Amino acid sequence: MARAAQKRTLETRARLVAAANAVIDEVGYQGLRVEHVVLRAGVAKGTFFAHFRDKDALMELLIGSRINTFLDQIETLPAPQSVDDMTDALMPMMQFMTCERYVFDVIMRYSGAAACEDIGTIATTFGRQIDVMISWLADGPFRKDISAELLAEGVQAFSVQAMALIFCALHNETDLRARMTLYLNAWLTPASW
Amino acid sequence: MARAAQKRTLETRARLVAAANAVIDEVGYQGLRVEHVVLRAGVAKGTFFAHFRDKDALMELLIGSRINTFLDQIETLPAPQSVDDMTDALMPMMQFMTCERYVFDVIMRYSGAAACEDIGTIATTFGRQIDVMISWLADGPFRKDISAELLAEGVQAFSVQAMALIFCALHNETDLRARMTLYLNAWLTPASW
DNA sequence: CGCTTAAATTGACCATGGTCATTTTATTGA
DNA sequence: TCAATAAAATGACCATGGTCAATTTAAGCG
Numbered sequence: 001m002a003r004a005a006q007k008r009t010l011e012t013r014a015r016l017v018a019a020a021n022a023v024i025d026e027v028g029y030q031g032l033r034v035e036h037v038v039l040r041a042g043v044a045k046g047t048f049f050a051h052f053r054d055k056d057a058l059m060e061l062l063i064g065s066r067i068n069t070f071l072d073q074i075e076t077l078p079a080p081q082s083v084d085d086m087t088d089a090l091m092p093m094m095q096f097m098t099c100e101r102y103v104f105d106v107i108m109r110y111s112g113a114a115a116c117e118d119i120g121t122i123a124t125t126f127g128r129q130i131d132v133m134i135s136w137l138a139d140g141p142f143r144k145d146i147s148a149e150l151l152a153e154g155v156q157a158f159s160v161q162a163m164a165l166i167f168c169a170l171h172n173e174t175d176l177r178a179r180m181t182l183y184l185n186a187w188l189t190p191a192s193w
Numbered sequence: 194m195a196r197a198a199q200k201r202t203l204e205t206r207a208r209l210v211a212a213a214n215a216v217i218d219e220v221g222y223q224g225l226r227v228e229h230v231v232l233r234a235g236v237a238k239g240t241f242f243a244h245f246r247d248k249d250a251l252m253e254l255l256i257g258s259r260i261n262t263f264l265d266q267i268e269t270l271p272a273p274q275s276v277d278d279m280t281d282a283l284m285p286m287m288q289f290m291t292c293e294r295y296v297f298d299v300i301m302r303y304s305g306a307a308a309c310e311d312i313g314t315i316a317t318t319f320g321r322q323i324d325v326m327i328s329w330l331a332d333g334p335f336r337k338d339i340s341a342e343l344l345a346e347g348v349q350a351f352s353v354q355a356m357a358l359i360f361c362a363l364h365n366e367t368d369l370r371a372r373m374t375l376y377l378n379a380w381l382t383p384a385s386w
Numbered sequence: 387c388g389c390t391t392a393a394a395t396t397g398a399c400c401a402t403g404g405t406c407a408t409t410t411t412a413t414t415g416a
Numbered sequence: 417t418c419a420a421t422a423a424a425a426t427g428a429c430c431a432t433g434g435t436c437a438a439t440t441t442a443a444g445c446g
Binding site: 105108109111112119123143144145146150153154156157158160161164165167168169182183186187190191192193 | 298301302304305312316336337338339343346347349350351353354357358360361362375376379380383384385386
Binding site: 387388389390391392393394395396397398399400401402403404405406407408409410411412413414415416 | 420422426428430439
């Protein structure tokens with residue numbers, strides 16, 4: 001049996017990804033059309049779907065790898081010793097995640113594993129976020145009555161809530177940081193009551 | 194200028210909604226096709242879009258009104274005096290919200306105001322949820338170091354997180370209640386630390 | 387080399403949501 | 417009762433994501 005010719009495949013895929021990035025630079029994630037990508041990459045439409053299950057799969061890859069870049073950066077930081085520091089550390093990533101309504105929707109849709117079989121790129125980044133935060137929370141000046149893992153899940157829940165509120169009619173982007181610190185103070189350093 | 198003939202409009206709209214509900218009973222929310230709805234309602238496709246901006250607008254209406262029914266029920270309940278009671282009160286609504294992956298996605302997408310101009314049905318239900326919970330939290334055995342409003346926002350954030358995890362590869366539906374109580378205990382009754 | 391075969395590619399085609407110029411219906415005023 | 421006219425409905429048409437049988441390309445092998 002003839003074995004796979006992988007080189008051509010890899011090249012085509014790289015060309016598709018490069019074309020997609022170029023298109024996004026011009027018209028944003030929301031404005032991307034599969035037709036424009038394949039035109040730019042010089043391949044037929046069918047080829048696109050031989051490489052990506054659907055348009056969302058490409059989006060997941062592109063958005064997920066951007067998030068991974070932010071997480072690489074975040075991982076180099078020392079463990080934050082205050083809620084403000086933690087918010088500072090997370091803000092760039094959260095800003096990207098909310099750069100477009102469409103981007104945030106894709107992230108939400110794939111933040112759990114989209115398909116049960118394979119954990120997608122974005123779902124993986126959510127796992128990485130939890131891991132980073134667990135390491136932060138283990139030895140910071142934060143509540144210790146519950147596990148670092150649960151604490152981290154809470155931080156994620158609140159960051160999602162804060163991001164979602166950006167797209168509400170009544171709120172705007174400048175509120176993001178303020179809302180994050182409000183939430184995290186209440187979650188990570190509850191006063192006795 | 195001739196005034197509006199409203200009767201026919203209302204009838205047509207009612208027929209579309211009835212047809213949509215019938216279709217959903219057969220194939221679920223996910224399986225609904227605009228073509229099937231208009232065929233069943235006996236109107237042209239264009240008529241559908243004269244009554245609803247797009248397919249999502251119909252979905253928002255149908256899903257939103259189901260949620261409102263659950264909230265009507267919830268509002269008749271006495272204020273829960275424990276995290277378990279609160280979870281019990283919220284469970285039926287949360288179960289509906291996660292009855293289909295597609296339904297949950299629609300709810301998430303419209304939980305903030307989808308369009309900035311008009312607050313949609315689903316966004317309104319999220320506001321109602323907050324209001325109900327504020328009334329519960331004002332005089333329950335829960336932490337009092339932060340405002341009832343902030344507390345309510347947190348409950349919402351955690352319920353979204355708990356629901357989202359249902360669709361993760363690693364979790365299943367039976368975990369929903371357990372995760373809710375875990376989250377809410379940590380949020381509403383933090384131990385001193 | 388040329389043959390065989392599996393992988394990769396192609397593009398015509400389909401499914402479905404959404405648009406809009408045209409036609410139908412009903413209301414209003416004389 | 418009948419124009420005038422605004423609201424409602426129509427359906428041909430479009431945009432775009434996605435499919436698949438047929439074709440091309442490139443290994444592997446004697």
